[in-house]
Amino acid sequence: MDKTPKNEPDEPVSEGIPAPDGPANLIDTDYVIGQDNITTNAMGLNLDLHGKVFSISAIIVLLFVVLTLALQDTIAPIYDAIFGFLTGNLAWFFILAANIFVILCIGLIFSPLGKIRIGGADAKPDFTYMGWFSMLFAAGMGIGLMFFGVNEPLTHFGSSFDGGSWAPLAGAEGNAAAAEALAMAATIFHWGLHPWAIYAVVALSLALFSFNKGLPLSMRSVFYPLLGERVWGWPGHVIDILAVFATLFGLATSLGLGATQAAAGLTYLFGAPESDITMILLIIGITMIAIGSIVAGVDKGVQLLSKINIILAAMLLFFVIAVGPTLMIATGFFENLWNYAVHLPALSNPFGREDANFSQGWTAFYWAWWISWSPYVGMFIARVSRGRTVREFLVSVMLVPSTVSVLWMTTFGGTAIDQYVSQGIEAVRDAGVDLQLFIMLEQLPLSQITSFVAIVLVIVFFVTSSDSGSLVIDSITAGGKVDAPTPQRVFWAIIEGAIAIALLLGGGLTALQTMAVSTGFPFTIILLVACYAIIKGLMSEPKAV
């Protein structure tokens, strides 16, 4: 096999650096990974950290936690105002950008660039399809599907049927069938192609610039085509610090809020005392399992837990399909795909929307949310995707999970709507978001078992977020190194748990989460740059045979 890189005349490959597996086009840079790192051996612990990114991130994190705890009443409205401004005034920007991501990804699937392989033309995948898919799904949205699978379709159905101002596309007042179609289309819109395209853009750009171009696995590397060597300086530091901020606070606040929701489930099902102690024990438990998982590593920890998760989730899904309204779900799957396709142009229209509450309060909120999660999910997906072709990658990261989302939403949301509309059961609709899933399951046989499985799923989904998130934060704060000493990963997992507990006790979880989601705005700009970088990077790659 010819291992000589085929160079672009203007982008010479460093002399003496062989390409990855088979032809690829390395970027020529003098930057040595870890050159700005501080290494120390304090108290028997080896540390290897990017001096500026680690210390500034740590200071900012501490500052925000202290500020939020101390000045909660003052600062929460400020966070809310920032986020309100972003979704209110820039909804069009989020919606437009997300459309660009979807179009780019679909375009790449069908273009000849789709043949390019991540890691070089001869690279072999590190994981099986099952292991790979489990990890990207568990990291991507697992937990949200548990809570919003029932809640969101029901909520949209309610607002569409009642003709409220929050209805998607002005709703379908009094028409149950049309309201259901609209509700399912809107839900799938928020959980389908768009979020996965957002993740795919980040993941593909990072994978490409790390595995094929030889740059560190860090957000800043994506900016290389735009900023050149300047990415190793302050512009790069700022991008990486922002990624740490979004990931850490996104994970910590979700962990805190998730513990509240899981505790509500435990109280409802088993009468566990609804106290801070229950929630703190949950957070500690989740963090401990996550630590075990990250010490065991990506293959033996994260992958194993993700597989367990996906198997449990599939069992729950097929159980509900089997004992729930099976025929309705089977036909509903195709109907909902059709509804999604029919309503997609109107739902994704960024301009002149008349359903401002929906497009700003729901869609823009979701897009900011997914985008703020994208550095973490994207970087994790990138790390496990070596050896896949661009086409295989995009089909697996975008089309397959979107299809699973449609099936999941049809099953859980469709069953809940059916219980409400056909059977007149109002309990599901009236319950809080953290209990709706359990009340829906209660209407089906063996609810004690399925509810228990659901609780376990919620907890394990949190573990898989916490462990992969800690790996990502560790690699960013170690200057893109994935082989930094293990105690550093443990440190980040503990910090996540500690922030979650501090905010749970002191208040401010929702406030800080709002701030974390606000990072969706700068990241949207970063993702747009990533789109440019992907095209430029792929164009300079030799095609796989």
Added chain:
Amino acid sequence: MFNNIMVPVDLAHLETLEPALSVVADLAKQYDAHITYVSVTANTPTSVARTPQEYEQKLEAFAQERHKVHGQPVSSKVYSSTDPMANIDTLLEKAIDEVGADLVMMATHLPRHLDIVMPSHGGKVATHTNASVFLIRLAQ
């Protein structure tokens, strides 16, 4: 007694390996053994190499350099991994079989409390292989 000595090396921390390497050379000369230098590296770019292939090249160069010092026959083998820190023990065990090593010589740190939760690589490899394992303590 020993025909094939496997020596795990991390090119990023070569300076700490120096004392161990000279012990390896002495023993290899005594038994006229072949030495295989083995590394486990990330498949993402690292401080040593931007591709696993570059790492292979550097390890081979390192092996040849050692050959010049001690004169024993050498070879090198690199394993690249998504998570080298977590998989190093398993990959070294695999390497022992693939290389056919009858002795593993590796540098290790002094015992510490942290070993209870995170055992040293040398200790862990020794409990999982039939080959002899020689752990060389590095001076503090």
